[in-house]
Amino acid sequence: MSHLINISEAASLALHGLAIVAKKSPDKVNAKYLAEKLNASEAHLAKIFQRLSKNGLIKSFRGPTGGFVLNKPAEEISFLDIYEIVESKVILNDCPLDKAGCTFDNCIFGDALKSISQSIYQTFKNIKLSKFIE
């Protein structure tokens, strides 16, 4: 069973975890709590949140009462931001042969994949953390 859209479990955990952090704001939320809530291993989740912290999306605090809080307003954090931190920068041309030097004159996929990529990109950009606060 293969997914058509590329979303790793790590990126998904990051989004779901940050949604919890946003909802609990301004309280701090620690990795143990998040891992439990998401049925994920604490080690794995901690690693992911380390990257989010290093990239300025969240602030982290050590020691008892430590944990994570957002580092900017929830409206200003999109799933695209999260995705590009956890996976890597997005590329909007989806033919895998293109980079390795395709031998066809014109891309065999035409424009179809490029425009879908762009719509996925926009969708990712429009999913904001603020959506998960009520």
Place this chain on the structure above:
Amino acid sequence: MSHLINISEAASLALHGLAIVAKKSPDKVNAKYLAEKLNASEAHLAKIFQRLSKNGLIKSFRGPTGGFVLNKPAEEISFLDIYEIVESKVILNDCPLDKAGCTFDNCIFGDALKSISQSIYQTFKNIKLSKFIE
């Protein structure tokens, strides 16, 4: 650099290779020729075409003058067919947490990804090998 749509190099090679086979029809085309044309390793390409053959998309012939030909009209072979043979059956829900038991009540991605998946699915279905014969 990460692609938003999931297309392995193998699936892409299969499509590009089959396009060549379709164009050369009714002549047979062998793996060596295809590998050269596509800048791919012959071993890798042969493996991919083995699967296409086993799944009835192409017919294969051994020995000198051997090679591959389509096993059905080019109009009846879509990129979706190829994709599902090379990758695996497509799943149209793209949240990776869904299968592992998401702990959120409603999918955090809403319907957005599902509808994009469907549009990718349709696009894959509409790309027919006959498009590459002129």
Place this chain on the structure above:
DNA sequence: TCTATTTTGGTATTTAAGTACCAGAATTAA
């Protein structure tokens, strides 16, 4: 029948992602 050619299929290697472990540094509260 013999040789060269081509697919076949089993296996092995490589690569990347996901996951887990653990000691160290920082912080809080007693």
Place this chain on the structure above:
DNA sequence: TTAATTCTGGTACTTAAATACCAAAATAGA
């Protein structure tokens, strides 16, 4: 100052996908 808690960061393990290798089987033509 001590003990408990929490993030940090380096490393190691596991798993799956991608890719490569090679001997065996089949075939065509001489």
